[in-house]
Amino acid sequence: MDDKGNLTAKPFPRCDENQAPIVEVEHLDFAWQNGNMVLQDVNLQVPPGVILGVIGPNGGGKTTLLRLILGELTPTRGRVLVFGTPATRLGKKRSAVGYMEQRSELDRGFPVTVAEVVVMGLFAHIGLGRRVGRWAREKALATLDQVGMAEYATRPMAKLSVGQQQRVLIARALVGDPRLLLLDEPTAGVDVGGQESFFEMLLRLRDVLGLTIIMVTHDLPQIGHYADRLACLCRTIHWHERADRVTPEEIRDAVSCELDEFLAFGRRLAGGEHDRSRERPDGPEEGCS
Amino acid sequence: MTERVGFLEALASFQFMQQALLAGVLVGAVCSALSVYMVLRRMAFIGQGISHAAFGGVALGLYLFQAPTAWADLGIDLTTALFCVGVALLIGLVSKRGLVSADSAIGIFFAAAMALGIVLVALRETYAADVITYLFGSILAVTRTDVIVMVILSAVVFLLLAVFYKELLYYTFDEHMAAVSGLPTGFLHYLLLVLLALTIVVSVKVVGLVLVSAFLVIPGATARLLARSFNGMLALSLVLGVGSAIAGLVLSHYASLPSGATIVLTQFLAFVLVSTLVGWRKSE
Numbered sequence: 001m002d003d004k005g006n007l008t009a010k011p012f013p014r015c016d017e018n019q020a021p022i023v024e025v026e027h028l029d030f031a032w033q034n035g036n037m038v039l040q041d042v043n044l045q046v047p048p049g050v051i052l053g054v055i056g057p058n059g060g061g062k063t064t065l066l067r068l069i070l071g072e073l074t075p076t077r078g079r080v081l082v083f084g085t086p087a088t089r090l091g092k093k094r095s096a097v098g099y100m101e102q103r104s105e106l107d108r109g110f111p112v113t114v115a116e117v118v119v120m121g122l123f124a125h126i127g128l129g130r131r132v133g134r135w136a137r138e139k140a141l142a143t144l145d146q147v148g149m150a151e152y153a154t155r156p157m158a159k160l161s162v163g164q165q166q167r168v169l170i171a172r173a174l175v176g177d178p179r180l181l182l183l184d185e186p187t188a189g190v191d192v193g194g195q196e197s198f199f200e201m202l203l204r205l206r207d208v209l210g211l212t213i214i215m216v217t218h219d220l221p222q223i224g225h226y227a228d229r230l231a232c233l234c235r236t237i238h239w240h241e242r243a244d245r246v247t248p249e250e251i252r253d254a255v256s257c258e259l260d261e262f263l264a265f266g267r268r269l270a271g272g273e274h275d276r277s278r279e280r281p282d283g284p285e286e287g288c289s
Numbered sequence: 290m291t292e293r294v295g296f297l298e299a300l301a302s303f304q305f306m307q308q309a310l311l312a313g314v315l316v317g318a319v320c321s322a323l324s325v326y327m328v329l330r331r332m333a334f335i336g337q338g339i340s341h342a343a344f345g346g347v348a349l350g351l352y353l354f355q356a357p358t359a360w361a362d363l364g365i366d367l368t369t370a371l372f373c374v375g376v377a378l379l380i381g382l383v384s385k386r387g388l389v390s391a392d393s394a395i396g397i398f399f400a401a402a403m404a405l406g407i408v409l410v411a412l413r414e415t416y417a418a419d420v421i422t423y424l425f426g427s428i429l430a431v432t433r434t435d436v437i438v439m440v441i442l443s444a445v446v447f448l449l450l451a452v453f454y455k456e457l458l459y460y461t462f463d464e465h466m467a468a469v470s471g472l473p474t475g476f477l478h479y480l481l482l483v484l485l486a487l488t489i490v491v492s493v494k495v496v497g498l499v500l501v502s503a504f505l506v507i508p509g510a511t512a513r514l515l516a517r518s519f520n521g522m523l524a525l526s527l528v529l530g531v532g533s534a535i536a537g538l539v540l541s542h543y544a545s546l547p548s549g550a551t552i553v554l555t556q557f558l559a560f561v562l563v564s565t566l567v568g569w570r571k572s573e
Contacts, residue, residue: 111516124471
């Protein structure tokens with residue numbers, strides 16, 4: 001975005017292994033102050049343009065990992081680099097990270113319009129105590145258009161469906177023109193039809209905006225369709241070249257947390273039932289993902 | 290209506306009536322603006338806590354400045370202001386540090402401040418009638434000095450609300466994401482508490498510290514039932530706050546009723562009407 005808030009063209013860093021990774025996690029340990037170890041020796045590299053799906057059981061540390069990448073938490077050991085800089089010292093580069101947190105206890109009946117919510121994503125850019133200018137409102141409208149919600153701009157947030165509200169929150173995460181988008185359970189509470197169109201939208205956004213996306217999710221079948229890479233996180237990470245090459249053994253290792261769900265998922269993937277990423281015309285190229 | 294002068298006539302002839310109207314409108318406006326944040330951030334209890342704690346400040350002011358002069362009025366007002374801001378910040382600090390939960394912190398400080406107030410009133414040598422004014426409010430007891438202090442403090446509150454409008458909106462809507470995006474949420478936490486304390490100081494003589502909390506909740510809660518946007522809620526709350534203040538004052542003038550209580554009852558009537566209407570429309 002330039003000074004006047006106009007959208008500027010960006011190169012498409014689509015899944016280029018030769019480019020520096022957007023996120024690098026090396027030998028990361030994280031423990032809470034009470035000594036409770038959440039993450040242990042996590043290693044991860046996310047090249048530009050990749051959609052990484054992070055799955056794993058509850059309490060496996062998925063949200064904690066996102067918060068470490070955001071720089072909200074400090075690693076106990078090891079390091080987390082975002083754009084080559086330690087996540088906790090991103091400074092101004094932090095605005096290049098968009099984040100959408102888990103559907104939380106956000107007051108969904110709060111009297112606020114869709115456009116008002118999206119503009120919030122620009123407040124840090126605008127600066128403390130400064131007024132929201134016309135460019136910010138126009139930028140918000142343009143971003144709403146990208147998530148297919150432009151016609152809802154003046155509607156109250158409370159009147160939207162869960163899926164529509166999630167799209168608005170994605171727009172808020174996108175309005176500051178991030179290069180990295182972190183999504184925590186973005187489709188929780190969204191119906192199946194809504195989930196599919198949501199993931200299709202993410203693919204489109206990745207291609208149009210050249211985004212790198214890290215997404216924590218419980219939607220196992222869906223993420224198998226749409227992610228380029230899959231990581232199963234249960235204290236430590238289990239990293240896979242392709243989302244469709246996960247073996248039951250690997251899943252079992254990952255999930256000492258003994259979740260049948262994950263085992264079954266791994267078996268299905270190994271059986272090639274969800275090998276749609278190969279067929280996807282706009283999917284990543286062979287050997288690239 | 291023979292023995293009682295008309296409201297407008299009284300307003301034209303008596304300076305104290307003009308002061309009363311100005312004071313009423315100011316309190317209605319500043320409280321209703323703050324009430325939007327109180328309602329959306331669920332701060333009703335802290336509003337009640339700080340308004341009751343104001344008793345300690347009032348008693349301290351009355352203890353320190355006993356002679357009935359304009360300077361003493363100023364001294365009492367400023368002592369109350371400092372005391373309320375201090376209590377608000379202490380509650381904020383203790384609850385933010387996680388030493389005790391926010392509602393426990395409020396309960397502890399408001400009771401301690403009131404107890405201090407009662408002790409100080411007992412220590413005074415003069416009769417405690419003026420204390421009643423602060424407890425239940427009397428718009429006619431508002432002096433010229435009070436009005437000047439009220440105008441200045443209201444201006445400060447409105448100025449800060451305007452300057453940090455967008456930050457307070459984000460903080461109120463989604464505190465965690467506001468912090469993640471880089472907004473100074475710690476500062477906003479204390480700012481809102483200081484604004485609350487100042488608003489209570491502005492209102493205490495007109496409404497009385499027992500009833501201030503109603504002013505800090507009812508207009509916002511009523512506006513929320515109708516509003517579709519945040520700006521809409523602010524505007525509606527202001528209209529309700531100022532409207533009910535004027536209506537309540539006129540009513541209290543003609544019916545010889547206490548002003549603060551009459552305004553609160555007017556606000557309550559508006560709330561009952563609106564909630565009935567909204568509930569009825571929803572059930573249709």
